[in-house]
Amino acid sequence: MGKYVVGRLLQLVVVFFGVTLLIYLAVYALPGDPIRALGGDRQLPESVVNAMRAQFNLDDPVLLQYVKYLGHLFTGDLGTDFNGRPVADLMGQRWPVTIRLALTAWVIQVVVGIGLGVLTALRKGTWLDHTVLFFTVAVISIPVFVLAYTAQIVFGVRLGVVPVSGIDEGWPVSYLLPSILLAVFGLASVARLVRASMLENLRADYVKTAMAKGLSRRRVVYRHVLRNSLIPAVTFLGIDLGYLLGGTVIIEGVFNLPGVGQLLFSSIASQQGPVVVGVATVLVVIFLLANLVVDLLYGVLDPRIRHE
Amino acid sequence: MRMWQRLTALAVGAALLTVTACGGGSDDDGDTSAGSGDGAGAGESTGGTFSVGIDEPDFLIPGRAQGAFDEMHALFSGLVKFGDQSEPQLLHAESIESDDNVVWTIAVKPDWTFHDGTPVTAQSYADAWNATAYGPNAWANNAQLSNVVGWDELNPAEGTPATDALSGVEVVDENTLRVTLKAADSQFPYKLGQPGWYPLPEVAFEDFDAFNEAPVGNGPFQIDGSWEHDVALSVTRYEDYQGPRPNADGITFRIYSDTTTAYTDAIGGAVDIVSVPQEKYKQVTTDFPDSYVAFNAIRLDWLGFPLWDPRFQDPRVRQAVSMSIDRDAVNEAIFGGLYTPATSYHGPSAPGGGTEGMCGEFCEFDPDRAKELLAEAGGWEGPMEIWFPGGVGYDQTFEALANQIRQNLGIEEVTTKSQPGFVQFLDALRNQQATGPFRGGWGSLYPSMQSLLTSVFSTNGDGREGGGSYANPEVDALITQADAAPSLEEATDLYKAAEQRIIEDFPIVPLFYAKYVYAHSSNVSNVIIGFDQVELNEVVVN
Numbered sequence: 001m002g003k004y005v006v007g008r009l010l011q012l013v014v015v016f017f018g019v020t021l022l023i024y025l026a027v028y029a030l031p032g033d034p035i036r037a038l039g040g041d042r043q044l045p046e047s048v049v050n051a052m053r054a055q056f057n058l059d060d061p062v063l064l065q066y067v068k069y070l071g072h073l074f075t076g077d078l079g080t081d082f083n084g085r086p087v088a089d090l091m092g093q094r095w096p097v098t099i100r101l102a103l104t105a106w107v108i109q110v111v112v113g114i115g116l117g118v119l120t121a122l123r124k125g126t127w128l129d130h131t132v133l134f135f136t137v138a139v140i141s142i143p144v145f146v147l148a149y150t151a152q153i154v155f156g157v158r159l160g161v162v163p164v165s166g167i168d169e170g171w172p173v174s175y176l177l178p179s180i181l182l183a184v185f186g187l188a189s190v191a192r193l194v195r196a197s198m199l200e201n202l203r204a205d206y207v208k209t210a211m212a213k214g215l216s217r218r219r220v221v222y223r224h225v226l227r228n229s230l231i232p233a234v235t236f237l238g239i240d241l242g243y244l245l246g247g248t249v250i251i252e253g254v255f256n257l258p259g260v261g262q263l264l265f266s267s268i269a270s271q272q273g274p275v276v277v278g279v280a281t282v283l284v285v286i287f288l289l290a291n292l293v294v295d296l297l298y299g300v301l302d303p304r305i306r307h308e
Numbered sequence: 309m310r311m312w313q314r315l316t317a318l319a320v321g322a323a324l325l326t327v328t329a330c331g332g333g334s335d336d337d338g339d340t341s342a343g344s345g346d347g348a349g350a351g352e353s354t355g356g357t358f359s360v361g362i363d364e365p366d367f368l369i370p371g372r373a374q375g376a377f378d379e380m381h382a383l384f385s386g387l388v389k390f391g392d393q394s395e396p397q398l399l400h401a402e403s404i405e406s407d408d409n410v411v412w413t414i415a416v417k418p419d420w421t422f423h424d425g426t427p428v429t430a431q432s433y434a435d436a437w438n439a440t441a442y443g444p445n446a447w448a449n450n451a452q453l454s455n456v457v458g459w460d461e462l463n464p465a466e467g468t469p470a471t472d473a474l475s476g477v478e479v480v481d482e483n484t485l486r487v488t489l490k491a492a493d494s495q496f497p498y499k500l501g502q503p504g505w506y507p508l509p510e511v512a513f514e515d516f517d518a519f520n521e522a523p524v525g526n527g528p529f530q531i532d533g534s535w536e537h538d539v540a541l542s543v544t545r546y547e548d549y550q551g552p553r554p555n556a557d558g559i560t561f562r563i564y565s566d567t568t569t570a571y572t573d574a575i576g577g578a579v580d581i582v583s584v585p586q587e588k589y590k591q592v593t594t595d596f597p598d599s600y601v602a603f604n605a606i607r608l609d610w611l612g613f614p615l616w617d618p619r620f621q622d623p624r625v626r627q628a629v630s631m632s633i634d635r636d637a638v639n640e641a642i643f644g645g646l647y648t649p650a651t652s653y654h655g656p657s658a659p660g661g662g663t664e665g666m667c668g669e670f671c672e673f674d675p676d677r678a679k680e681l682l683a684e685a686g687g688w689e690g691p692m693e694i695w696f697p698g699g700v701g702y703d704q705t706f707e708a709l710a711n712q713i714r715q716n717l718g719i720e721e722v723t724t725k726s727q728p729g730f731v732q733f734l735d736a737l738r739n740q741q742a743t744g745p746f747r748g749g750w751g752s753l754y755p756s757m758q759s760l761l762t763s764v765f766s767t768n769g770d771g772r773e774g775g776g777s778y779a780n781p782e783v784d785a786l787i788t789q790a791d792a793a794p795s796l797e798e799a800t801d802l803y804k805a806a807e808q809r810i811i812e813d814f815p816i817v818p819l820f821y822a823k824y825v826y827a828h829s830s831n832v833s834n835v836i837i838g839f840d841q842v843e844l845n846e847v848v849v850n
Binding site: 030031032033034036037038039040041042043044045046047048050051052055082083084085089090093094149152153156157160163164165166167168252253254255256258262266269270271 | 366367374443444445446447448450451454462463464465466517520537538539562564565566568569570572573575576578728729730731732734735738749750751763770771773774
């Protein structure tokens with residue numbers, strides 16, 4: 001197990017270099033001159049353009065730029081955006097917002113999603129099962145824009161129970177509505193995954209055996225069936241946490257939450273290499289770590305696939 | 309989304325505004341605002357604080373900032389202001405004079421101080437101008453000083469400049485400056501309202517980056533704490549301010565990444581004054597029936613042409629396109645009827661601009677005549693592609709324009725070439741890769757026709773790419789004459805003559821005189837918008 005983890009962590013290093021290089025190349029392969037575009041309809045004087053190009057090493061060959069970037073990285077310097085703000089500061093400000101939002105949404109998904117999955121599996125075919133099915137399908141089929149703006153108008157403006165936007169009121173008040181909206185989509189998937197998996201396992205031979213041996217239904221359901229039914233949900237939740245942490249441009253935009261999704265979106269649009277690479281690299285690492293945790297969790301849930 | 313920041317920075321950065329209509333859904337061009345002017349600020353303050361929705365500024369140092377006009381006018385005061393007048397009003401300047409439009413003497417009022425108590429002197433201006441004009445600083449408003457003698461030395465094409473001061477700027481005494489220009493400029497006092505001409509205190513020069521986080525300005529409000537990036541910027545009234553006294557005790561600028569969210573927040577009452585995003589123009593009359601204000605921006609929106617492309621050489625082709633567009637229909641469909649269809653090459657908010665019908669029949673909607681003109685010019689083969697930056701708010705407008713041309717000009721294949729973003733779009737214009745009519749627009753930073761005419765239509769203009777890189781020596785000559793004209797009236801007549809001459813060549817299809825629309829909550833009143841955007845001093849908290 002220890003050896004497996006070390007091996008996986010070493011892979012991380014390789015992936016780190018590969019991915020940062022790829023992202024760097026991708027950002028600079030985009031057509032257009034980001035510095036000249038800063039002036040918009042007004043051209044900036046040549047002297048200003050030249051000074052800025054020099055400041056951001058934009059006249060070097062891409063590979064040399066990348067090497068310079070890595071060099072600075074190892075001294076703890078992540079570079080700056082075009083407005084001179086250190087990328088480290090940008091991320092330091094934005095990551096906490098996104099992490100709060102993502103974790104809140106994720107916990108809602110875990111608790112409500114698995115709860116609904118178990119409940120509907122045990123009450124298969126009842127009105128409860130049908131109602132949950134109906135609502136999860138309905139919600140998934142509404143575009144996130146529509147759902148987010150509608151919820152904002154209803155709960156923020158009309159009822160006034162939550163702030164319309166911003167993070168002024170801190171966690172949890174400011175994060176509640178956006179987290180629920182974020183969670184709703186994953187939640188429906190989790191519930192349906194758990195339900196299907198539970199139904200399959202409830203019919204399995206080992207359940208009949210356990211029942212025949214006289215174990216209580218409660219113990220059979222929670223100790224055996226649920227545990228075995230969680231593997232697909234855990235896979236989904238692990239990867240989903242990565243997506244949630246990637247920031248959601250739409251929800252962050254609608255609710256004016258200064259998180260990394262917005263940052264990444266605007267930095268790509270304005271071709272700010274150091275910002276994109278910095279944020280994306282952290283994201284890649286998060287994804288890889290989440291995958292590692294998921295793989296390890298499989299072993300906990302199912303001893304047959306434990307990594308010895 | 310956050311892209312809006314850049315877009316609005318471009319749009320807002322490009323635009324200064326004038327009042328034309330005030331609430332109640334009136335849309336005429338009469339000035340209906342009341343209670344404006346400096347006098348209102350002279351009495352007692354009414355107190356209270358209010359909030360304004362803004363984009364995240366790029367910088368707060370005036371010489372460096374491309375947007376951020378509201379925040380900047382709270383923190384800094386320049387030599388002149390415009391308010392809702394289209395002529396410069398002296399703010400910190402005592403007088404601005406010249407005999408020949410070349411050497412200008414500027415006297416500033418004594419006893420003004422920065423927020424740290426140090427005096428605002430002629431030197432404060434000279435230092436700031438030198439920093440702005442110094443090429444290696446790479447400040448965005450650098451070019452605003454390009455007509456000052458010595459600017460070329462500070463901005464060599466290669467290498468570092470040998471000097472760091474503008475030789476054309478002379479500090480005569482503590483309160484007097486003498487500025488020598490490279491070429492005569494009758495509009496110089498107008499230009500002094502641009503942020504590149506603002507002063508900076510000594511403390512700024514110790515560390516520009518640190519200063520940018522909590523600027524020490526000379527404006528009616530001083531910063532409270534520091535700039536909380538992407539969240540807010542708070543200011544309180546500066547009690548030693550020598551200009552017109554603000555009504556409110558303080559302002560919170562709330563930073564939004566999405567203008568639609570700011571608008572929704574204003575409906576909910578969480579923010580007091582917001583700029584209305586274009587997609588809400590049709591709704592604002594019902595959402596804010598008594599509290600929206602539409603301003604005639606000094607901004608012209610147009611359709612430019614790849615004048616380098618032989619298919620667009622004949623002016624009749626461009627005139628045909630112009631006559632095939634039903635501007636009123638597009639205005640209703642996209643802008644809720646708030647814009648004004650253009651009938652000249654300059655909007656009405658600067659002296660001499662907005663000459664009714666200067667464009668003649670070519671700005672009128674007449675599909676039959678349009679088809680005739682196109683046939684006379686030899687007809688059209690193949691597809692016509694309309695270029696614009698996608699995903700930043702232009703999509704609907706340019707789809708609509710493409711439809712108009714397709715239906716009314718009888719060209720079967722009119723397609724849109726939406727570019728991935730502004731960066732790529734501007735690149736296509738710069739490298740002359742655009743293959744069809746494209747999005748064009750110019751917002752002037754001061755209310756003089758000089759800005760649009762020089763930047764877009766003169767041979768060396770800094771915005772000429774947006775006009776299809778048009779050039780005509782006759783136009784250049786007329787503009788130069790206007791710049792050197794001994795009186796403003798003569799200058800205005802010559803600018804109009806230049807406009808007339810450009811219209812004869814018809815390089816662009818003028819579409820609309822744009823407006824900027826603001827809405828405010830019932831928490832505030834006396835919300836006046838002028839050329840300097842929101843007149844923050846005038847706002848009264850109820």
